[in-house]
Amino acid sequence: MLGIDNLIFISILVERLPAQLQNKARVSGLALAMLARIGLLFSLVWITHLVTPLFYVAAQSVSGRDLVLLGGGAFLLVKSVLEMHQGLEGAARDPNRTQLRHRFAAVIVQIGLIDIVFSLDSVFTAIGLARELTVMVAAIVVAIIVMMLVSRALGAFIHRHPTIKMLALAFLLLIGFALIAEGLHFPIPKGYLYFAMAFAVGVELLNMRLRRRLKERPRT
Numbered sequence: 326m327l328g329i330d331n332l333i334f335i336s337i338l339v340e341r342l343p344a345q346l347q348n349k350a351r352v353s354g355l356a357l358a359m360l361a362r363i364g365l366l367f368s369l370v371w372i373t374h375l376v377t378p379l380f381y382v383a384a385q386s387v388s389g390r391d392l393v394l395l396g397g398g399a400f401l402l403v404k405s406v407l408e409m410h411q412g413l414e415g416a417a418r419d420p421n422r423t424q425l426r427h428r429f430a431a432v433i434v435q436i437g438l439i440d441i442v443f444s445l446d447s448v449f450t451a452i453g454l455a456r457e458l459t460v461m462v463a464a465i466v467v468a469i470i471v472m473m474l475v476s477r478a479l480g481a482f483i484h485r486h487p488t489i490k491m492l493a494l495a496f497l498l499l500i501g502f503a504l505i506a507e508g509l510h511f512p513i514p515k516g517y518l519y520f521a522m523a524f525a526v527g528v529e530l531l532n533m534r535l536r537r538r539l540k541e542r543p544r545t
Contacts, residue, residue: 331443332472333493334401336480337408338432340490346429351476354436359469361441366461391508397442398504404435405497412490442504492529496522 335354339347375393378386483490499521503513 331440332476332479333483333496334439334443335436335472335476336483337490337493337497338435339480340484342429342432347480348477350429350432350436351480352473354433355440355469355473355476357433357437358440359465361437362465362469363462365441366458366465385510391510393442394504394508397439398501398506398508400439400442401497401501401504405494405501409491409494412487412494486533488529488532492525495525 335351338354339350342350375389378388379392380387483493499518503515503518506513
């Protein structure tokens with residue numbers, strides 16, 4: 326149930342909040358996502374109907390699951406591009422308290438909604454793997470708890486290294502394209518995506534180590 330894409334998206338979202346609200350937003354958003362996942366499991370009949378074709382476009386069936394993937398992928402593309410633009414342009418933060426409350430609520434809702442998109446296939450997998458509903462619910466609760474524990478450290482790491490943040494946004498762009506492709510019935514094997522992400526992270530970690538050594542090297 327646990328995916329690095331969820332954690333990257335959460336870290337990018339909460340970074341725009343004041344430091345004292347970031348952990349609260351993580352916990353609240355993940356708690357909302359947990360309730361949504363459990364709700365999906367309790368509506369097994371509705372879940373199975375998601376793969377039923379709703380209509381056809383050029384002899385290609387379109388189901389509810391396809392629409393969810395397309396919408397989630399489009400949202401990730403737009404969100405990633407906007408975050409990249411704001412990061413490059415250095416958009417000023419608005420200290421207005423009312424807008425801060427709206428921003429906090431928007432972050433929580435976005436975490437909950439996009440987590441549903443990310444975990445849709447995982448919910449299908451859980452239904453296929455386990456026969457007992459209590460086992461599936463326990464797996465979701467454990468996964469969310471792990472995400473709550475890990476997301477703060479990952480967010481701090483991304484915040485300390487701006488190049489890692491830009492790389493994380495590029496990952497979200499890649500995942501958005503993958504979701505849209507899957508919604509159009511052109512699935513991209515996730516192993517390829519995660520290998521590309523791991524390779525890029527490895528290269529960036531080497532670059533970070535090289536930059537650190539160059540700074541520590543005595544000047545002549």
